[in-house]
Amino acid sequence: MDIQKLAAHVVLLSSPGLGHLIPFIELGNHFALIHTHLKVTLLAVTSQTSEAETQILNSAMKTNLINIIQIPSPNIFHLIEYDAAPVTRLCVMMREAKPSIRKALSNMTLRPSLFIVDIFGTESLSIAKELRILNYVFVASHAKFLSLVIYTPVLDKQIEGQYVDQEEPLKIPGCNLVPPEDVVDPMLDRNSVQYEEYREVGNRILESDAILVNTWEELEHKHLQALRDEDLLGQILNKIPVHGIGPLVRQRVSETSEEFEPLLQWLDKQPNESVIYISFGSGGTISFEQMTELAWGLELSQQRFVWVVRAPTKVSADAAFFTTKYFNSGDNEVADYLPEGFLSRTNNIGTLIPEWAPQSSILRHRSVGGFLSHCGWNSTLESITNGVPMIAWPLYAEQRMNATLLVEDLGVAVRPKVLPTKKVVDREEIASMVREIMVVDENMKRNPIRGRVKKIRHSAEKALLKGGSSYAAMSRVVKTITSKS
Numbered sequence: 001m002d003i004q005k006l007a008a009h010v011v012l013l014s015s016p017g018l019g020h021l022i023p024f025i026e027l028g029n030h031f032a033l034i035h036t037h038l039k040v041t042l043l044a045v046t047s048q049t050s051e052a053e054t055q056i057l058n059s060a061m062k063t064n065l066i067n068i069i070q071i072p073s074p075n076i077f078h079l080i081e082y083d084a085a086p087v088t089r090l091c092v093m094m095r096e097a098k099p100s101i102r103k104a105l106s107n108m109t110l111r112p113s114l115f116i117v118d119i120f121g122t123e124s125l126s127i128a129k130e131l132r133i134l135n136y137v138f139v140a141s142h143a144k145f146l147s148l149v150i151y152t153p154v155l156d157k158q159i160e161g162q163y164v165d166q167e168e169p170l171k172i173p174g175c176n177l178v179p180p181e182d183v184v185d186p187m188l189d190r191n192s193v194q195y196e197e198y199r200e201v202g203n204r205i206l207e208s209d210a211i212l213v214n215t216w217e218e219l220e221h222k223h224l225q226a227l228r229d230e231d232l233l234g235q236i237l238n239k240i241p242v243h244g245i246g247p248l249v250r251q252r253v254s255e256t257s258e259e260f261e262p263l264l265q266w267l268d269k270q271p272n273e274s275v276i277y278i279s280f281g282s283g284g285t286i287s288f289e290q291m292t293e294l295a296w297g298l299e300l301s302q303q304r305f306v307w308v309v310r311a312p313t314k315v316s317a318d319a320a321f322f323t324t325k326y327f328n329s330g331d332n333e334v335a336d337y338l339p340e341g342f343l344s345r346t347n348n349i350g351t352l353i354p355e356w357a358p359q360s361s362i363l364r365h366r367s368v369g370g371f372l373s374h375c376g377w378n379s380t381l382e383s384i385t386n387g388v389p390m391i392a393w394p395l396y397a398e399q400r401m402n403a404t405l406l407v408e409d410l411g412v413a414v415r416p417k418v419l420p421t422k423k424v425v426d427r428e429e430i431a432s433m434v435r436e437i438m439v440v441d442e443n444m445k446r447n448p449i450r451g452r453v454k455k456i457r458h459s460a461e462k463a464l465l466k467g468g469s470s471y472a473a474m475s476r477v478v479k480t481i482t483s484k485s
């Protein structure tokens, strides 16, 4: 591309983890597609231990829409405890990567016009300030989550004792009451290192020039308004603009390989909306006991399924977060983790995929009609934008909050009576939830949850089209940078 003709240069910074990398690639592609004269560079701090990560980066590079510079995650083992929590690890890693980030930014031939970081990269906002570059934060989650993050420093002063021990729900301006058990992982223990790191993120976001959120006005009007209203959260943000620019979901990156052809062919043969897809995100795992109940629950429900199976949890549900492999390591066969005879009994209705599946292609397939999900925000958006209702099975991070948003605020999911991280969900309850989202009522000839999610899918499509709220928000951002360049 001829540098002279380029209007502006947008530089993005993503922290390790596929849940961060994937939306940043999509954000980069979105910028490049919306304005062909923008140069877009992604600085991706990579874990370098994940085959899925390599595959995703390679596919993104092949599209030629954005430039990708990989920054290998620095060695931090001498700085943290061996069992440090994910938020601690991410914040320390991104802090230690700052010299490489500074070097990459300063050495760019085309001076960056805008630098966008994720919530774990907020310490690098100071580099952009020093280099006099406009700087934004992209929250690859929803506006209610952003509300909690920026309100945590206030809660920190207001509330005594642990949040989870509070008898009353937490009050965040403009949001429905937050049950104490829904708080994000780092808030579970206020004495932990990761809580301090997380609370400081809430303060540092306020140093940015604007905030982009992977949501849209029609989905979260109330939350976005509260973030702008000076009598509510706008007071904290002090006129920092908040733009809902989503839903940005995986689209351009080709994720299918020959490996997955048999799965897609199997899906082609199934009736419309007849298959439930089960996956716990890029790193989630469940216990051996829970896998047994899930297998029996699926069998009892008599519904068709595709299940991404991983070895059961050994340490914690997010233990695989930094180490997800692409395919089965070959150490164990998936059958080793499942009830005896399960494979042969469900052979005609189910397909098991070890470790990693082409999720967005699966959710886009016409035969998929339900998703049992850990409620990561990318997975949630991939489900909603394909009109697929969910069984909300939160495991870690902000997923409990996402589950409540999906079940109570939006009505597009059902969930177990007790959090699955607190108690094993039994086979009968699983079978009943599967039937609730998959089976169409004989008399009504419809499934009410499906109806609601399809309405939301429609609003998502409209938001991204010319004239839609997210399209307009992105155009405003592009106008700001191109007018300054």
Ligand code: UDP
Pocket (backbone or CB within 6 Å): 017, 018, 019, 020, 022, 250, 279, 280, 281, 282, 283, 284, 308, 355, 356, 357, 358, 359, 360, 375, 376, 377, 378, 379, 380, 382
């Ligand atoms: N993903 C996938 N195949 C899998 C598991 C996950 O393609 O087998 C993708 C999924 O489509 C989503 C991302 O990985 O885009 C996971 O992000 P999410 O925010 O849902 O959860 P996280 O992994 O960050 O907990």
